[in-house]
Amino acid sequence: xxxxxxxxxxxxxxxxxxxxxxxxxxxxxxxxxxxxxxxxxxxxxxxxxxxxxxxxxxxxxxxxxxxxxxxxxxxxxxxxxxxxxxxxxxxxxxxxxxxxxxxxxxxxxxxxxxxxxxxxxxxxxxxxxxxxxxxxxxxxxxxxxxxxxxxxxxxxxxxxxxxxxxxxxxxxxxxxxxxxxxxxxxxxxxxxxxxxxxxxxxxxxxxxxxxxxxxxxxxxxxxxxxxxxxxxxxxxxxxxxxxxxxxxxxxxxxxxxxxxxxxxxxxxxxxxxxxxxxxxxxxxxxxxxxxxxxxxxxxxxxxxxxxxxxxxxxxxxxxxxxxxxxxxxxxxxxxxxxxxxxxxxxxxxxxxxxxxxxxxxxxxxxxxxxxxxxxxxxxxxxxxxxxxxxxxxxxxxxxxxxxxxxxxxxxxxxxxxxxxxxxxxxxxxxxxxxxxxxxxxxxxxxxxxxxxxxxxxxxxxxxxxxxxxxxxxxxxxxxxxxxxxxxxxxxxxxxxxxxxxxxxxxxxxxxxxxxxxxxx
Amino acid sequence: xxxxxxxxxxxxxxxxxxxxxxxxxxxxxxxxxxxxxxxxxxxxxxxxxxxxxxxxxxxxxxxxxxxxxxxxxxxxxxxxxxxxxxxxxxxxxxxxxxxxxxxxxxxxxxxxxxxxxxxxxxxxxxxxxxxxxxxxxxxxxxxxxxxxxxxxxxxxxxxxxxxxxxxxxxxxxxxxxxxxxxxxxxxxxxxxxxxxxxxxxxxxxxxxxxxxxxxxxxxxxxxxxxxxxxxxxxxxxxxxxxxxxxxxxxxxxxxxxxxxxxxxxxxxxxxxxxxxxxxxxxxxxxxxxxxxxxxxxxxxxxxx
Numbered sequence: 001x002x003x004x005x006x007x008x009x010x011x012x013x014x015x016x017x018x019x020x021x022x023x024x025x026x027x028x029x030x031x032x033x034x035x036x037x038x039x040x041x042x043x044x045x046x047x048x049x050x051x052x053x054x055x056x057x058x059x060x061x062x063x064x065x066x067x068x069x070x071x072x073x074x075x076x077x078x079x080x081x082x083x084x085x086x087x088x089x090x091x092x093x094x095x096x097x098x099x100x101x102x103x104x105x106x107x108x109x110x111x112x113x114x115x116x117x118x119x120x121x122x123x124x125x126x127x128x129x130x131x132x133x134x135x136x137x138x139x140x141x142x143x144x145x146x147x148x149x150x151x152x153x154x155x156x157x158x159x160x161x162x163x164x165x166x167x168x169x170x171x172x173x174x175x176x177x178x179x180x181x182x183x184x185x186x187x188x189x190x191x192x193x194x195x196x197x198x199x200x201x202x203x204x205x206x207x208x209x210x211x212x213x214x215x216x217x218x219x220x221x222x223x224x225x226x227x228x229x230x231x232x233x234x235x236x237x238x239x240x241x242x243x244x245x246x247x248x249x250x251x252x253x254x255x256x257x258x259x260x261x262x263x264x265x266x267x268x269x270x271x272x273x274x275x276x277x278x279x280x281x282x283x284x285x286x287x288x289x290x291x292x293x294x295x296x297x298x299x300x301x302x303x304x305x306x307x308x309x310x311x312x313x314x315x316x317x318x319x320x321x322x323x324x325x326x327x328x329x330x331x332x333x334x335x336x337x338x339x340x341x342x343x344x345x346x347x348x349x350x351x352x353x354x355x356x357x358x359x360x361x362x363x364x365x366x367x368x369x370x371x372x373x374x375x376x377x378x379x380x381x382x383x384x385x386x387x388x389x390x391x392x393x394x395x396x397x398x399x400x401x402x403x404x405x406x407x408x409x410x411x412x413x414x415x416x417x418x419x420x421x422x423x424x425x426x427x428x429x430x431x432x433x434x435x436x437x438x439x440x441x442x443x444x445x446x447x448x449x450x451x452x453x454x455x456x457x458x459x460x461x462x463x464x465x466x467x468x469x470x471x472x473x474x475x476x477x478x479x480x481x482x483x484x485x486x487x488x489x490x491x492x493x494x495x496x497x498x499x500x501x502x503x504x505x506x507x508x509x510x511x512x513x514x515x516x517x518x519x520x
Numbered sequence: 521x522x523x524x525x526x527x528x529x530x531x532x533x534x535x536x537x538x539x540x541x542x543x544x545x546x547x548x549x550x551x552x553x554x555x556x557x558x559x560x561x562x563x564x565x566x567x568x569x570x571x572x573x574x575x576x577x578x579x580x581x582x583x584x585x586x587x588x589x590x591x592x593x594x595x596x597x598x599x600x601x602x603x604x605x606x607x608x609x610x611x612x613x614x615x616x617x618x619x620x621x622x623x624x625x626x627x628x629x630x631x632x633x634x635x636x637x638x639x640x641x642x643x644x645x646x647x648x649x650x651x652x653x654x655x656x657x658x659x660x661x662x663x664x665x666x667x668x669x670x671x672x673x674x675x676x677x678x679x680x681x682x683x684x685x686x687x688x689x690x691x692x693x694x695x696x697x698x699x700x701x702x703x704x705x706x707x708x709x710x711x712x713x714x715x716x717x718x719x720x721x722x723x724x725x726x727x728x729x730x731x732x733x734x735x736x737x738x739x740x741x742x743x744x745x746x747x748x749x750x751x752x753x754x755x756x757x758x759x760x761x762x763x764x765x766x767x768x769x770x771x772x773x774x775x776x777x778x779x780x781x782x783x784x785x786x787x788x789x790x791x792x793x794x795x796x797x798x799x800x801x802x803x804x805x806x807x808x809x810x811x812x813x814x815x816x817x818x819x820x821x822x823x824x
Contacts (some may be wrong), residue, residue: 230786237787250599250788285678311576316599366678379599382571382770386600389572396678397771 021219022518024501026511027232028245030372030402031197031225036179037153038108039168041115042406043422046151047510051202051221052092053153053185054210056083056102056134057146061504061512063426065146069097069154069186070134078141078463079124085132089209091156092190099128104157104166106136113170118433118440119148122460140461143468144427159184172410172441188214188514189221197225202513210514218516227372227401236261236496243503244496245511246375249320252494261496264505268493269331270422271324271431272374274307274367274384274486276300276415279446283415285366285396293363294415300483301343302353306391307384308345313489316380320494324487326480327421327431331507334428334472339480342487350391362392368417369397370405375491381418412444420491422508428472429459436479445484452478536818543818546810553804557613564606565592569772575601583792596792598781604792607778608800614774615804618688619755623747625693626754630700631743635731637701638708649705652698660695661760667691668766681769688767692757696750703746707739741819748812752805759801775801 032045037053039045050058058068070083089097106126109116122142127135138145160166165179181194188210189202200223204216224241226232229248236244237258247255247263256263276294277283283292293299313321325341328334354362369381378399385395395416400408408414421442423430434440437456438448455475462468480487493509503516537543556563566573578601581590589596595604637648655663671687672680680687711717712735720730755775761767762776763783770777775797782794 229784233787248784248788250785250790254787254789308576315576315579364678378770382600383574383576385771386571386574386576389570395571396681397769399770 022217023220023222024218024242024503024513024516024518025222025224025240026243026245026503027224027226027235027241029225029227029229029232031200031223033171033403033406034169034176034180035183035191035194036165036168036177037155037183037185038105038111038114038116039180040171040406041119041151043508043510048200048223049153049183049185050187050510051189051513052183052187052191053155054187055150055153056085057150059150059512061506061515063507065150068150069102073146076135079138081136081138081145082129083134083136085134086209087132089186090207091159091184091186092205093156093159093184095156095158095184097154097156097186098131099134100131101154101157102126102134103128104160105154106152108155108160108166108168109152111167114168115171115441116152119151119430120145141463142460143463144429144460147427153185155179156184172407174407188216189218199224208514214514216514216516217518218513221513239498242498242501243511243516245509247494247496249318249375249494252320252496255496260499262499263494263496265320265492265494266505266507267322267330268422268491268507268509269329269426270420270491270493270509271327271329272321272377272380272418272420272488272491273324273327273435274303274488275409275417275419275435275443275445276303276484276486277412277444277446278482278484279448280415283365284413285415286364288363293357293359293365296357297483298353298357299359302350302357302391303388303393304343304483304486305346305350305353306393307387307486307488309342309486309488310345312380312383316376316383317489317491320375320492321489322492324489326476326487327435327485328428328472328476329423329431329490332423332426332428332431334469334476336473336476339473339476340487347387347391354391354393359392362394364394364396365416366396366398368405368408368414369399370402370418371399373402373405374418374420377418380488384418409444410441412446414444417444426507428476429456432456432459432472432475432479435485436475447482447484449478449482452482533818537814540814540818542810543814546807546814549803549807550811553612553800553807554616556609557616560606560609560613564603564609566603566606568602568607568610571771577601578603580790582790595796596790598778598793599785599790604796607773608775608796611773611775611778611797612800612804614685614768614772615755615758615776615801618685618692618758618774619751621685621689622692622696622754622757623750625689626696626750627700627743627747629693630697631704631736631739633697634701634704635708635736635739638705639712639727639731639735641709641712645705648701652701655695655698658695660692660757663695664688664691664757664761665764665766667694668761672766681771684768684772688758688761691761692754695757696754699750700743700746703742704739707742708735711735711738745812745816745819748808748815752809752812755801755808756805775804 032048033040037049054068056068056070057065060066069086071086073083076082103126122138124137124139129135163178165177169175169177169180183191188205188208190205192203193201202221204219233251235241255261278294280292282289309323313323323342326339371378381397385397388395409417421431433456434442438453459471495505497503501518503511578597579599581593581597582588583596584591584594593603597603633648637645668687668691720734759776762774763780768774768777778797779794785793
């Protein structure tokens with residue numbers, strides 16, 4: 001043991017520099033799809049984007065809007081917005097930020113392979129009035145445009161041209177480009193290392209323009225994707241993580257009892273639901289040929305009635321969920337609690353409806369389900385298989401990682417799927433459009449109802465708040481009563497952080513690391 | 521492989537079995553588990569493979585002797601409302617079926633290759649044994665993962681779930697045949713030089729007949745020992761694959777799948793979901809292994 005002091009000294013020496021740095025190690029069950037800020041409109045992907053990049057208008061953890069790359073903005077006519085840009089901002093790789101970058105980023109986000117195009121579909125043109133002023137004109141008045149543009153992150157035009165990434169890579173076809181693993185934003189952190197599904201390291205951007213108002217002390221962020229729930233908890237309990245985004249609901253009591261972690265909880269503006277292909281000629285995964293069982297509203301209603309959403313919230317989610325009756329979640333503008341009532345579990349009535357529809361012995365279909373996207377998605381799907389079996393619908397469960405599951409929904413290659421939608425605008429139109437409109441990439445129900453679609457579009461342009469709210473309620477009801485979806489639950493999110501580290505919880509479940517703090 | 525016997529008299533096997541308490545208890549345990557697995561549909565209170573039989577309201581009951589337990593669920597229930605005892609009975613059935621299937625598959629293939637290689641000699645022998653060498657350099661679990669991955673990529677999900685058990689049998693079996701081939705080939709090469717084979721050959725008995733009726737019975741004892749030891753390993757391989765999520769689907773869980781599901785509850789206090797399947801797996805593998813060990817010793821004349 002004569003070497004012990006030497007070993008100890010060596011260990012201390014090695015440990016010393018790491019101590020000086022505030023390293024925030026965090027984990028969740030699934031990684032971001034891409035580093036490209038426009039290619040995929042998905043939660044985890046956006047968390048990464050907002051960590052390295054800024055939008056014209058940013059959001060704070062309480063989701064209120066604050067000036068980002070725009071210092072101020074005002075509506076000069078019902079269809080025109082003018083933005084005064086922030087001077088003296090530099091991208092991570094040194095390029096100066098100007099109006100050209102804004103014009104470029106918006107045009108890029110409007111391209112066919114961009115997943116952000118639907119968010120800003122109302123935009124007619126974006127022009128640089130001068131190097132520090134941008135004007136956005138919309139085709140029709142858009143009451144929620146400034147909410148939507150909080151999702152449009154600004155890239156450097158010259159960087160994109162240099163690396164030939166002026167077009168977002170097409171995620172649905174699985175293409176990659178330089179921007180899939182590299183990013184050059186103006187945000188509070190710089191990407192240092194990107195190993196998809198393994199590790200992502202970001203370091204503090206010492207030149208970030210926001211540091212004066214928001215002097216955060218996070219030097220380094222290390223993200224690890226840990227699929228297995230027990231492994232995730234073990235990593236947290238053993239001190240390998242400062243922050244866990246998605247502690248498994250069954251382990252929250254245990255984590256709290258250890259006394260070393262803080263659990264923050266909040267209801268979230270999300271809905272987890274099942275979608276049915278109501279518009280297809282026949283279901284590819286079913287042995288019923290020549291007709292589509294889901295095309296019959298009685299079958300869709302029966303599926304809704306056969307699923308006990310209360311049991312799912314209580315048993316699978318252990319109370320960390322509110323049973324859902326519609327797609328628009330609480331906390332969103334236009335939410336109406338009177339519509340959000342589950343249809344009511346009634347297996348006998350469901351069987352009767354199936355018999356009426358000509359399926360007294362049920363039918364078979366495949367349920368596509370992710371196993372690393374939503375909390376307890378796998379047991380949730382298993383339970384659904386059981387519930388549907390009891391009314392005679394024989395479901396084959398296809399559990400796949402999110403990177404395989406999402407393109408299936410995007411390409412509408414699914415008959416029956418589990419999915420979730422969280423708003424990025426805190427407005428019901430976002431849910432109704434993305435899940436209801438026929439041209440939304442995230443609506444795989446193929447449901448046809450021209451009048452309903454026209455009214456969804458009307459919500460987007462109605463300026464009168466009272467009229468707009470009435471329209472939202474009406475559309476929510478009609479979409480709910482088409483039974484193309486089975487709303488399951490609105491999750492109550494819980495974040496676990498090590499004591500001494502503060503990561504303020506955000507309703508949309510996307511952490512804002514610039515607002516995280518070490519120490520008291 | 522040197523301690524695997526080629527040929528021994530086996531008249532007093534039974535009396536030696538009666539004299540070994542280890543062998544007797546191992547055999548009793550094996551018979552108990554195998555018997556319970558075979559009779560599962562009669563004993564089990566629930567068919568855990570039938571999704572309609574599961575009810576979420578019955579989820580997460582602790583074992584019946586604990587506070588909050590329910591008499592209907594002797595060993596408790598999992599999150600889906602699956603009775604753990606029924607799941608264990610049906611799960612061991614799958615595990616045993618895969619184990620036996622894989623062993624039979626590997627043994628038939630290995631014995632056939634070993635006999636041909638040992639009897640023919642020459643380039644046939646060289647080719648077969650080099651093939652076996654190549655096969656042995658690739659870890660069994662890797663081969664199994666590869667075969668399973670291939671099956672998953674080529675078969676649609678519904679078909680894959682239905683044939684998952686055959687994919688497992690094939691992928692575990694294919695990894696194991698070199699063991700049998702090597703032992704049988706060595707034994708065959710020895711037998712080939714013995715007088716009775718030469719006599720048969722002189723009498724004009726055709727080669728296939730010599731191999732099947734004269735040599736095969738004389739090399740079977742070593743195959744028996746290998747197969748028994750291999751069964752325990754195959755059961756564990758199956759559990760490993762299912763634990764990794766590439767084996768049996770969660771709707772038709774084997775012991776490994778049950779352990780994987782239970783693993784999610786390791787920290788949350790629902791220990792019975794993972795403990796009982798793990799315990800069953802350990803006991804089953806231990807019993808079969810001890811039986812195999814004893815068989816090897818009993819059949820080995822050098823250890824008498």
